[in-house]
Amino acid sequence: MTTFVPPRPWTASYAEGVPEDLDEVAGSLVDIVEASARDYPDAPALQFFGRTTSYRDLQAAIDRAAAGLKALGVKAGDPVAIVLPNCPQHIIAFYAVLRLGAVAVEHNPLYTPRELRKQFEDHGAKHAIVWNKVVASVQEFPADLAVTNLVSVDVTRAMPALTRFALRLPVAKARESREALTTRVRGTVTWESVVGYSPLPSSHPRPSTDDLAIIQYTSGTTGTPKGASLTHRNLLANAAQARAWVPSITRGNGCVVYAVLPMFHAYGLTLCLTFAMSMGARLVLFPKFDPDLVLEVVKKHPATFLPLVPPIADRLLKAATAKGVSLAGIEVAI
Secondary structure, eight states, rough: OOOOOOOOOOGSSTTTOSOOOOOOOOOOOOHHHHHHHHHHHTTTTETTTTTTEEEEHHHHHHHHHHHHHHHTOOTOOEEEEOHHHOSSSHHHHHHHHHHHHHHEOOOOTTTTTTHHHHHHHHEEEEEEEEEETTHHHTTSGGGGOOOOOEEEEEEGGOHHHHHHHTTTTTHHHHHHHHHHHHHOEEEEEEHHTTTTTTOOOTTOOOOOTSEEEEEEEEOOTSSSOEEEEEEEEHHHHHHHHHHHHOOTSSSTTTOOOOOOTTTTHHHHIIIIIIIITTTTOOEEOOOOOOHHHHHHHHHHHHOOOEEOOOHHHHHHHHHHHHHHHOOTTOEEOO
């Protein structure tokens, strides 16, 4: 019996080495970090203001955070809100939630209290991992929407000690930077207490391929943002597609990915939060796009893979030209 294969004229536009078909994905998202930690334990997984975290240490932090969240009552199927900028705690929280079989719900930390409230009304999460700059917004929710466990994250705790010291200097610039990154809060569970637990036992049940992994809200360009339900299969397939489109970049070859896109958006989540981890790449995290900060990193660790949007690309190119910094080391930009 002959199987009819319809014509695929679009494949003529594929770059050399890009396959027409991909193998079926299996497992779950938690497998990709575990695989990189197993294969490249000492390789840098994260870089944040110069401080690096190896894949071994990243996986250990995920296991401890998963145990801490379990102790707070998070269980399989529970929605867990994540309201964080790009930072190491974001990566750890995301994969710790998934390790428990729970559902990560990403939010824009720059949303107003009203915008956040609308999304919390929609998904009903009673557990939230929140940037301390946003804690007050969540604490303003009415009693019927109150979060049972509110975990506050101070992103500066993931910075090098010298950088944290500089932020405490009694000068205007340091004060402005500090106030933009952190604030004091009360009535929350600290992130440090969550990651202070012993690692979650490997025997703890794992999520399956078709389990719900995340609720990703749309941008709302045609109305109110809508929560899109995505399974582990969805996101594993996206990571596999990304790998297929850049055959020149191979797993474990020292790939450097810049996370200048926010990971609470689908684009940044797919190419930074999942694809980069699946490649065993060094993921350089930027809490917000700052062309000067990006160019400083370019001098030491040029990006192998740089996902962008046109306005960011325009600003980066103009800044590089003005400062005389070469971007020639970037292998792939999207």
